[in-house]
Amino acid sequence: MKLTREEVKHIALLARLGMSEAEVEKFMVQLSNILENFEVLKQVDTSGLPPTAQTVALQNVFRADGPQPSYPVEDVMANAPQREGDFFKIRPVLE
């Protein structure tokens, strides 16, 4: 499995991960090598087997949906990269 430059750029776009040309170059080689090591899974017969997503025997864990105290607004806003009053300030979504 050899990844092309375009494929690497496409995956980076899906992840919204910015990347320099040098990084694209490096990931083409490294990701291709790693994917090659995944080929071994093709040898395993998994027909009829269910997938395992997690290993505990719990299903549908519910809790009462009642009001609970929230964290103080100041605590939550304390890590804001940029704020305006009690709002997080971001770049315009609609241009």
Added chain:
Amino acid sequence: MDDLYRLTIGEAHQLLKRKQLSSVELTKACLKRLAQAEEKVHACITVCGEMAMRQAAEADKAIGSGKAKPLTGIPTIIKDNMCTRGIKTTCASRILENFVPPYNATVVEKLNAAGVVVLGKANMDEFAMGSSTENSAFFPTRNPWDLDRVPGGSSGGSAVAVAADEAVYTLGSDTGGSIRQPAGFCSVVGMKPTYGRVSRFGLVAFASSLDQIGPITKTVTDCALVMNVISGHDPRDSTSVPNPVPDYTKSLIPDLKKLRIGIPKEYLVEGMQPEVRVIMQAAIAKLEELGAEVDWNVSLPHTKYALAAYYILAPSEASANLARYDGVKYGFSYRDTSNMWEAMEKTKQFGFGAEVKRRIMLGTYALSAGYYDAYYLKAQKVRTLIKQEFDHAFEKYDALVTPTSPTVPFKLGERVDDPVQMYLSDICTLPTNIAGIPGISVPAGFVDGLPVGMQILGKHFDEATLLRIAFAYEQATDWRKKRPPM
């Protein structure tokens, strides 16, 4: 006593209870030792000495009024991916370099309720992705047994802090071996509990179906003491299991009569360091001497697929979990643009290190349209096989014994540019996380002064048997008495 920092939890507790030692004295001794050792090993990202001294004074008050619990007044260090209210929690990443959590992880709450003293936060591979602690965005941690070598990872800072006597015990997290492998590399005890045994609330998520918090300690007894405090159901973690928690110290029996132990031959792998194999053979012979019935000929043939399955599953979950670092509500935020998408892309580009990016890329690819079935779904089915194989083995054996890692600690820089080689250092530990079972690493000897760990694996929620075997072995050997040359 001028080497108070060498005390175990058990020893310190006895002295504190009998008022022969105060928590303030013990905390001072540890902070002094920490300051000296840090110049060489760099195990901590944050040291909070003033807060520690306040906690120690409070602990002394509690002890004075007869309320000494086993961990009261005893200094610890916490891996920097567990949220500590008011103390920076960085995950060793630029993207969280200045993040101060507004809440505590459940394990931290439990430790606080037990009256502990927190000295600081331990270095790690960025977002717990790595096997050497070289992926920390800030600095690598060094192995106290040989400063040119890695301490293992990702909980390298936590393992080194215990090996170098900076803290009496620490907490780590283990997604594919991140507690056990560094514990083995540093000659200390490290346990990954069963998935669901310890709450993950407040543990910064890497791979949510594999992550688990556990203790790193100087002795097996200490491991049991910490497990008693951190285990148990938590309504804030829906994957934590409401099973009763036994008193783990009750399982510390120094003989192994009637215990059936299997040795899976796939773990004595090709390419394994021959000296490590010799040490494992001696360690297993010791278990036989202690009364265990050992079967040397167990086979878990799907083990060879675990590495590939793991490096699809873990990065897939990571790519979803790490999508939240968009620079909006917290963390590093690229602001030098008026374009929202560019801001998000650059935030990640400059905020994440190389290994984190590699795994986000791998996971995004494995989950993307057209590849999901071939990679992610296939890996989940192989996960089923690996889990079944363990379940089947545990019908016949009480525990399985393997090396913790196929080699002794490697040199800094040796594997940094070769991700495939680096991933191989977790070959013995990651099947455990795939199956969700518990595992422990105990010191098993040295090759030219470099530590080797023995790993013991058990049934879901049977940490007690692992502690029993580890304890009997520890009591019958002298490895824990060796200290690193620093």
